Amino acid sequence: MSNKRAYTNKIIAKNIAELLTFGLMAFFIAPLILVLINAAKTNNEIISHPLALPQNWGILINNISSILKNVNIRYSQALVNSTIITFFSLAGITIFSAMAAWVLLRTKTKLSTAIFMMFVAAMVIPFQVVMFPLVKWFGIFQQVTGLPMLRSYFGIIVAYIGFGSSMSIFMFHGFMKSIPHEIEEAAYMDGCGKIRTFFYIVLPILKPIYVTILILNGIWIWNDFLLPMLVLGKGTPVQTLPLAVNNFAGAFLVSWDLMMTAILMALIPVVFFFLSAQKHIIKGMVEGSVK
């Protein structure tokens, strides 16, 4: 009898825990839901009924089209810019860091150890310390060589490759240590050159860590605000999404309906990406931090 009661108690406790967790999660995603329902309202409606479901979802379409036309945010341009910058930075970071890590690991000289230690040390320095010299040097570099560094795709991609590579090299380096050297030697015996060995033998083995590094850097670059603000500048032709939202907020802080729509439209790509690959993302981000 008492056994049975203990059992039912356990079930009740389990259901309470389940409910509690669900409630907490609802609390966690509630702000995002609020954005969604308030993006489909007029400004007056938001003030009078902030919690109510929108009466007319058509307003959402209206709001979206006015955001798309708005000259302060230039949403579609910013989305394209963010995509271009993230894509090329990621491609650069992963390829160059993988190559660098491989060479640094397989060349056993004092110099290669020193270079590797330098990359590791660079991970510790906060961005704030290097940001002003960076902008200054970019300016000088632009004057001397004529290469567009400030306010251009090229400049910010170079900056991201520089800032992203130290951690990526460190992580690739750690992962490569577990790859047996014999595989590469076998490839070498069969007549593979260095470049072919890297692309056909080493790179495919790196796939799991490659995904982790892509995700870690991708989320950082997509959401970053300070570096684009310094290198691209506010209100210039090339704007990323966070910058665009910031510009828009500066221009229209009171008009919450359009602000909500802008936020919603900035959220959609990230949330969609997260939901489609959440297992990889969570795993990748946690792994990356612990190392």
Place this chain on the structure above:
Amino acid sequence: MITSIFTVLNIIAVNVVAFALALLATSKLKYRNIYRAGFFLPNVIGGIILGYIWQFIFNQFIPSLAQLGGIDFLTKTLLSDSKTAILAMVIVSTWQYAGYVMMIYVAALQNVPAELLEAAQIDGANAWQRFRAITIPMVMPAFTITMFLTLVNSFKQFDVNVSLTNGGPSTMFMGQAIKGTTLLAMHIAETSSVGLNTAQAQAKAIVFFLVLVTFSLIQVVVTKRREVEL
């Protein structure tokens, strides 16, 4: 210094919330993977955008809700006073980082060997004793990591600072506007962009770096000492 207050509050809030969530997310719940994803979601959204969402909630949503419900003390926004504005920033940062820190705790909690807990149970330890004597010491290494991460992240907090409060609300003191919630990272950026004094900003950045290194070294040494080797 406002940053230190923010950092201390933030470390406590993030870790407490994250640990509680981790305990829930590792217990045998039916939909725990969905819960984990839900808690993690704010972390993939950029700080700028999060800040604006919460600015809406604090400035618009809560006041108009309070007005409708007739709750007077909530009609004034949290962001209008610098003391409560700091609190608001802690709330937003906690919301942002708790899911992330939670996952680190989850990984640590899953590594607590089940046979240790079982052995303790057979020896007659109750749930609280098992938790205190086995679980807590076993997740101590994770604690070092999360403390370090939250410390560094709180210190470097910039995006939420810009978009949520923009350093304000400012109070007038001796004819000068003193901003209530400008954290160090934002202060450095402002010295250069508003004050147009890049040299001074750079000097502040170096000091910032040294302070950050000192604090995090102390923290790592202190928490490392509490780890146990199996």
